[in-house]
Every structure is written in C-alpha cells, then in structure tokens.
Amino acid sequence: MENKNKTVIKSMELLHLFLTEPSLSLNELVSRSEMPKTSVHRMASSLEEMGFLTRAADGRYQLGLIFLQFGQLVSERLDIRKIAKPIMEELCGEVDEAVQLIMRDGDxxxxxEKIEGTQTVRLFTAIGRRSPLYAGACARSILSFLPREEIDTYLQKTEFAAIASGTMTNPAELLQSIETSLQSGYTISYSELEDYTAAIGAPIFNHEGKVAAGISIAGFEARFSEDRLPYLTEKVKAAAQHISEKLGY
Known part of the structure; x- marks a missing residue:
C-alpha cells in the first residue's frame, strides 16, 4: 500500500461511493468517505474536470458520461473475445499457425486473444502486448479500414520508427499498403514487428459497419510461401467475416 499513490486510492474510494448512490452532495461525500472536507472538495473538483464526475444545478455530484465510453469499450472487447475464440481455435487447427486478435486503443x-499452433518455435506475442497501428498485418488491418479522414490525420501526426527490418516508416509506402488492403480485403506483412516472421490480417466489423478488431495468422516467414498464401488469405478472411457476422455485421 505504501508504494501506491494515496491520492489515486482516495479518489477511487470516492468513485466507489457512487456504485450504490446515483448522486451525492459534497457533505454526503465527506460523511461517507470520512475524509477531510478540503481533501474531498479538491478530489471531487479534479474528478469533475477530468469528466469522471459531473455536478448538477443543485450541486450534487454524479458519475460522468466518460464511464459509458469505458463501459462500452470493455463490453465490446469482452464480447469480441468470447465470440472470436472458437472461430480462432478452428482457424488455428486448419492452418497450424498462431492466430491473433487485436483491438484498437487510440493510436x-x-x-x-491469441491461439498457438503446434509449431516448436513460436512467435513472441502475448495478450496485452501493444504495437503501433502502422506496424504488422493485424494492426494495419484496422488502420486500413478506418474512415479516410482518420487515416490522413494519423499519417500526418505519427512519427514512424523501425521496429524490425521490414517495418514501414515511409508514409507514402504505408498509404500504398492501405490502398492495397482496401482493394483486397486483407493485409500482409513481413518482418515488421519481428524479423523473419510474416502475418496476414483481416478486419472485423461490428453491427454499425465500423472496423472493431483485426484477426491475423502469424508465423515464421518460411511457412508463408507464395503457393500457400492464397490458402492462408482465404482462411483468415473467412474467419474475419464469420466473426463480423456474429457481431451483427
């Protein structure tokens, strides 16, 4: 406990009070939290400024709408994982490569989610790992199917850095890859996140027709030979379509 930020902990204690009450006055927050009034007022004001609390005309506090955004994101991620996992397991059994599921988190x-194949040597990817949207087939399958204005904004503000020998760091090259993905419905990468690896990714769409996630088959480059690519491509696209349909697309 000593290593944790006490202000954050006390702020969370205030927020937890709203789990059972729709609104609370400043005095009620002080009484229920048993904290000094000046501290409660300061924390409540900060939480209000950040959008975690809102204050009505009568001065009573209630949870901010930002929690709806967080709740929706968590719900979507849990639902997609639950829906996608059996389809990912089936795909993995068919192609015997790692199958990965990603979602966008900002840039x-x-x-x-990840399902491992039976290969002795495996890729270094794990649930919770992050990568920029421009690097790797799975991430770029999301970037490629965002609204064009979002893509343009992303390309303009992003500083591209090489992660592996094949990482795309040229905006023009990246844009060409995006255009190709839009036409073909899938994205392919070689040595973009890790040398000597390859991946084929496809977008997953939700009931609103918006890209909600990406799924990919990934493994070592030697197993992604030119004659095998059509088979892998069709398999990952079919899996993405199946998950999309389950989400109401």
Whole structure:
C-alpha cells in the first residue's frame, strides 16, 4: 500500500461511493468517505474536470458520461473475445499457425486473444502486448479500414520508427499498403514487428459497419510461401467475416 499513490486510492474510494448512490452532495461525500472536507472538495473538483464526475444545478455530484465510453469499450472487447475464440481455435487447427486478435486503443493496437499452433518455435506475442497501428498485418488491418479522414490525420501526426527490418516508416509506402488492403480485403506483412516472421490480417466489423478488431495468422516467414498464401488469405478472411457476422455485421 505504501508504494501506491494515496491520492489515486482516495479518489477511487470516492468513485466507489457512487456504485450504490446515483448522486451525492459534497457533505454526503465527506460523511461517507470520512475524509477531510478540503481533501474531498479538491478530489471531487479534479474528478469533475477530468469528466469522471459531473455536478448538477443543485450541486450534487454524479458519475460522468466518460464511464459509458469505458463501459462500452470493455463490453465490446469482452464480447469480441468470447465470440472470436472458437472461430480462432478452428482457424488455428486448419492452418497450424498462431492466430491473433487485436483491438484498437487510440493510436495503438492491443492483443486481446491469441491461439498457438503446434509449431516448436513460436512467435513472441502475448495478450496485452501493444504495437503501433502502422506496424504488422493485424494492426494495419484496422488502420486500413478506418474512415479516410482518420487515416490522413494519423499519417500526418505519427512519427514512424523501425521496429524490425521490414517495418514501414515511409508514409507514402504505408498509404500504398492501405490502398492495397482496401482493394483486397486483407493485409500482409513481413518482418515488421519481428524479423523473419510474416502475418496476414483481416478486419472485423461490428453491427454499425465500423472496423472493431483485426484477426491475423502469424508465423515464421518460411511457412508463408507464395503457393500457400492464397490458402492462408482465404482462411483468415473467412474467419474475419464469420466473426463480423456474429457481431451483427
């Protein structure tokens, strides 16, 4: 406990009071938290400024709408994982390569599920790992299918850095890859996140027709031969379509 930020802990204690009460006055927050009034007022004001609390005309506090955004994100991620996992397991059994599921988190992609193949040597990816949206087939399958204005904004503000020998750091090259993905419905990468690896990714769409996640087959480059690519490509696209349909697309 000594190593934790006490202000953060006390702020969370205030927020927890709203789990059972729709609104609370400043005096009620002080009484229920048993904290000094000046401290409660300061923390409540900070939480209000950040959007975690809102204050009505009568001065009573209630949870801010930002929690709806967080709740929706958590719900979507849990639902997609639950829906996607059996489809990912089936895909993995068919292609015997690692199958990965990612979601967008700001300007990054986060790995939320992974199914391992039977290969002796495996890729270094784990649930919770992050990567920039421009690097790797799975992440770029999300970037490629965002609204064009979002893509343009992303390309303009992003500082591209090489992660492995094949990472795309040229905006023009990246844009060409995005255009190709839009036409073909999938994305392919070689040595972008890790040398001597390859991946084929496809976008997953939700009931609103918006890209919600990306799924990829990933393994070592030698197993992604030119004659095997059509088979792998169709498999990952079919899996992405199946998950999308389950999400109401």
């Amino acid at each position: 990054e992609a986060i790995y939320v």
